Amino acid sequence: MKVTTPNVTTQNMTTIVSAKDLQAYYVTNAYGVARTVKAVDNISIDIQQGEVYGLAGESGCGKSTLLKVLLGDIQPPLTVLGGSVHYQLDGELQDAATMTVEDKRDIRWRQVSYIPQGSMHVLNPVRRIQDTFHDFITTHKQTTKRESKEMTQSYLRDLGLPEKVMRSYPHQLSGGMRQRVTIALATILWPKLIFADEPTTALDVVVQRGVIQLLRDIQHKENSTVVLITHDLGVHANLADRIGVLYAGKLVEEAATKTILKSPQHPYTKYLINSLPSFAGHSAKESIPGRPPALDKPPQGCRFHPRCPLAISKCEHEEPPMLELAPGHRAACHLLTSSSA
Amino acid sequence: MKILIDLIRFSPSFRVGTMILSIVVTLLVMSFFSPYEADERRAVPRNEPPSRNYILGTNSQGQDVFWMLTFGIRNSLIVAGLAVAIGRGIGVILGLVSGYLGGLWDRVLSSVVDSFIVIPRLPLLILIAVMVRGQLTFIGLGIILGLLDWAFPSKRYRAQILSLKERDFTQTAVFSGMRTFKIVTQEHLPFITPLLLADIVSGFLFALGMEVTLAIFGLSDMDTQTIGTMIYWGNYYQALLTNRIWVLAAPIIASVVVVVGFYLISLGLTTYLDPRTRLVRLQAQS
Numbered sequence: 001m002k003v004t005t006p007n008v009t010t011q012n013m014t015t016i017v018s019a020k021d022l023q024a025y026y027v028t029n030a031y032g033v034a035r036t037v038k039a040v041d042n043i044s045i046d047i048q049q050g051e052v053y054g055l056a057g058e059s060g061c062g063k064s065t066l067l068k069v070l071l072g073d074i075q076p077p078l079t080v081l082g083g084s085v086h087y088q089l090d091g092e093l094q095d096a097a098t099m100t101v102e103d104k105r106d107i108r109w110r111q112v113s114y115i116p117q118g119s120m121h122v123l124n125p126v127r128r129i130q131d132t133f134h135d136f137i138t139t140h141k142q143t144t145k146r147e148s149k150e151m152t153q154s155y156l157r158d159l160g161l162p163e164k165v166m167r168s169y170p171h172q173l174s175g176g177m178r179q180r181v182t183i184a185l186a187t188i189l190w191p192k193l194i195f196a197d198e199p200t201t202a203l204d205v206v207v208q209r210g211v212i213q214l215l216r217d218i219q220h221k222e223n224s225t226v227v228l229i230t231h232d233l234g235v236h237a238n239l240a241d242r243i244g245v246l247y248a249g250k251l252v253e254e255a256a257t258k259t260i261l262k263s264p265q266h267p268y269t270k271y272l273i274n275s276l277p278s279f280a281g282h283s284a285k286e287s288i289p290g291r292p293p294a295l296d297k298p299p300q301g302c303r304f305h306p307r308c309p310l311a312i313s314k315c316e317h318e319e320p321p322m323l324e325l326a327p328g329h330r331a332a333c334h335l336l337t338s339s340s341a
Numbered sequence: 342m343k344i345l346i347d348l349i350r351f352s353p354s355f356r357v358g359t360m361i362l363s364i365v366v367t368l369l370v371m372s373f374f375s376p377y378e379a380d381e382r383r384a385v386p387r388n389e390p391p392s393r394n395y396i397l398g399t400n401s402q403g404q405d406v407f408w409m410l411t412f413g414i415r416n417s418l419i420v421a422g423l424a425v426a427i428g429r430g431i432g433v434i435l436g437l438v439s440g441y442l443g444g445l446w447d448r449v450l451s452s453v454v455d456s457f458i459v460i461p462r463l464p465l466l467i468l469i470a471v472m473v474r475g476q477l478t479f480i481g482l483g484i485i486l487g488l489l490d491w492a493f494p495s496k497r498y499r500a501q502i503l504s505l506k507e508r509d510f511t512q513t514a515v516f517s518g519m520r521t522f523k524i525v526t527q528e529h530l531p532f533i534t535p536l537l538l539a540d541i542v543s544g545f546l547f548a549l550g551m552e553v554t555l556a557i558f559g560l561s562d563m564d565t566q567t568i569g570t571m572i573y574w575g576n577y578y579q580a581l582l583t584n585r586i587w588v589l590a591a592p593i594i595a596s597v598v599v600v601v602g603f604y605l606i607s608l609g610l611t612t613y614l615d616p617r618t619r620l621v622r623l624q625a626q627s
Contacts, residue, residue: 073516105518114516121509126531132510135527139519 015088016049016193016225017070022083024069027076037295039065041249042083044322049088049192052219052226054240054257056233056272058292062249063229064117067195070227071114072096072104087112089192110140113191115183117198122182123170129181130166133188140189152188158221159184159214176207180214187218193225194218200235212238233276237261242328245269248293248303251322255329265331267308302334310335344535348609355609361602365414368595372411377404379412379566391587398587401578406591412566413592414599420483420567421548425541427487428548429494433537436498440506441525451499457492465489466551470560479565482555486548494540501536505529535614542607546600553596568596 021044026037039062047053057063065078074080085096089111094103108114116122124132133152137143143151153163161180170178179199187194199215200208216239219226228240236243237257244254245268253266264270271288290307293299299306305315312334320332348355377384383403391398397406439450469485470477477485505511505528514524549568555561556569563570571592580588 071516109517114513116509116513116516122513124510124528124531127528135514135519135523136517139517139523 014049015046017085017087017227018044018046019066019070019085020044020083022066022069022085023081024065024074025079025081026065027079035296038249038298039078039295040069041298043246043249043251044083045070045244045251045254047193047225047227049225050223051241052216052228052239054236054243055227055229055246056231056236056243057246058231060292060295061246062295063231063246064197065249066246067197067227067229071112071195072099087193106140109136109186109191110189111191112193113186113189113195115186115194115196115199117201120175120178123178123185125170127169128166129168129170129173133166133185136185137188155188156184159217176203176210179203179207179211183211183214183218187224190222191224192222193227195227195229197229198231199228200230200232208235215239233272245272248298249295250303250332251330252304252333253331255326255331259326259329265325265329265336266304266333267310267335268304269331302332344538344613348613352609352612354605354612358602358605358607358609361598362606365418365595365599365602368411369415369418372408372415375408375411377408379409380564388583388585390585397591398585400575400580400585400588401583402574406588409566409571410568410591410595413568413571414595416479416565416567417549417552417569417596417599420479420486420552421545423480423483424486424490424548424551425544427484428490428544429537429541430491431487432491432494432540433498435491436495437502437525439495440499440502441521447499450495454492454495454499457489458496460489462489463551463554466555467558467560470555470558474560477562479562479567482552482561483548486551490544490547494544497536497540498533501533502529505532535610539607539610539614542603542610545603546607549596549600549603568592568599572596 021042022040023038023042024040026035026039028035028037041062043066045053055063055066068074068078069080070085072085080097087094087096087107089107094107096104123129127135130149130152134143134145134148137148137151141148149166152166156163156166159180161177161184165173165177165181170181173181183196183199196215200211203211212235215226215228218224226239228236230236240257242254242256243260245252245260245266247268253260253264253269260269261273264273268288271286275285275287277285288307289309293303293306299316301317302308302311302315302320305311308315314334318334320334320337322330322332323336324330325336349359381404385395385399385403385405387399387401387403389395389399395405395407397410399405400409435450435454439447439454466485466489470482473481511524511528514528519528552561552567553569553572556563556567556573557576559573561567561569563573569592572589575589575592578588580586
């Protein structure tokens with residue numbers, strides 16, 4: 001595979017992971033019925049070192065699939081058809097597609113870590129928390145039980161988690177505590193790049209706040225990079241530096257958090273932002289008409305056009321290209337071309 | 342080890358079962374200090390009822406029933422232990438292989454296991470025993486019993502592994518770069534161990550029952566003292582008609598006691614395996 005140099009942006013930061021024209025489909029062929037679910041279609045993303053990058057979008061728009069591809073955790077039926085993923089770790093450029101199993105095993109958890117979705121079952125129910133930590137630490141480091149215990153202890157103390165959780169079993173912890181322990185487990189080896197898949201889902205807002213705070217603390221401490229996936233724009237507003245909005249397997253808009261919230265350009269993003277509750281108005285919130293399309297047969301042209309109130313005839317046939325509206329602000333919509341032209 | 346201490350502390354049935362089995366084990370050990378050879382006849386006065394000298398009486402062949410019983414228990418447990426070791430050994434290995442490897446391995450092994458499950462075991466055993474009559478030693482019997490009792494256990498392990506493989510914590514461990522061997526031994530073994538313990542106990546019950554059944558029909562190695570052959574020879578020499586009930590009572594009571602002991606232990610293990618009672622116990626500990 002050809003190695004291309006990823007874009008280095010003007011902000012004097014290095015790209016830690018970059019995806020180019022990524023295409024990942026779920027290809028199934030059961031009993032003669034072939035089905036292709038286009039979960040990630042032509043997505044290019046550059047994630048800078050030290051930033052919190054938020055991926056937003058509704059259920060089934062390909063968020064988790066994109067994450068899997070970025071992590072290099074590709075198992076059938078998921079198939080990568082095109083594009084590339086590059087990591088920039090320790091000043092070394094690595095192509096996820098050509099990395100061997102051993103290479104991947106080596107960087108995972110130590111450099112690239114993952115906070116799984118739904119912390120309920122992530123921890124082994126028959127092992128104490130400290131044993132689970134020991135297992136994960138010794139996967140990458142040669143430590144005795146005592147050393148890993150001390151390591152865990154001081155790390156949990158740093159994060160402000162009670163030390164007694166170490167001797168507990170997962171079922172003895174509350175949902176929020178379990179989520180925090182999972183986050184601590186994912187970051188115990190100080191990874192540079194952390195992928196968090198819906199870390200605040202199924203928690204109430206007070207606990208959410210604690211979890212967000214914890215993530216932010218970890219990110220500040222080591223200046224690590226966090227890729228945050230959630231459908232909750234409130235969490236994004238709190239945590240993310242930049243937001244990418246996904247719709248039906250495509251990236252529709254990407255900008256700094258402030259820009260997205262203040263002046264969204266894509267009609268879909270506008271709907272998303274307008275649906276957020278605000279202090280000022282008490283008007284009824286408008287929902288987007290229709291439902292997200294099934295990804296095995298996405299609409300022609302712009303995938304949002306059947307639901308878009310502003311759609312023009314061009315939208316039905318032609319896929320809108322990604323446009324650079326301002327430095328760091330990209331959107332894919334025909335209306336933006338015609339208005340700027 | 343910790344599991345055993347837990348069990349003795351929290352499960353009354355396991356405690357009683359352990360006590361019964363420790364008596365049985367004591368008898369087994371005593372067989373090595375017997376004053377008579379296992380098949381020595383006319384060593385003591387014949388047909389004595391239980392008395393101070395002969396705790397369980399003597400039989401018409403001039404053998405001391407108590408010392409016969411110690412040999413019987415020893416040999417019966419050897420048969421059962423051999424059967425369990427072979428049966429569970431095959432079962433665990435096949436279950437783990439078809440669970441972890443999956444795919445073609447799983448399909449082939451599963452169909453073999455399924456065909457073994459539908460074979461009726463007692464008629465087959467009787468057939469085998471009749472065919473090799475006279476040549477079948479009690480060791481051979483143990484091996485045959487073991488070879489017939491692995492299909493169901495292997496299904497259980499396969500099912501357990503399949504479920505463990507799909508759990509989130511396994512997938513997280515795999516993602517973190519943990520080696521398969523470590524995942525199996527560190528993350529999955531704690532789930533398998535209690536199951537294996539319960540399985541071993543139920544295997545003992547099956548093998549003891551089969552041994553006694555075959556011996557009563559006169560189909561096993563009749564020259565070796567086992568619980569079953571003691572009952573057979575007691576009947577053969579008309580112990581009931583001649584009112585020498587102690588000759589039969591000793592092996593029958595012994596077999597009931599051994600079975601009840603193992604059953605109580607398996608009962609305790611089942612309670613231990615039940616996740617709900619396990620939760621309560623874990624909370625009581627911490």
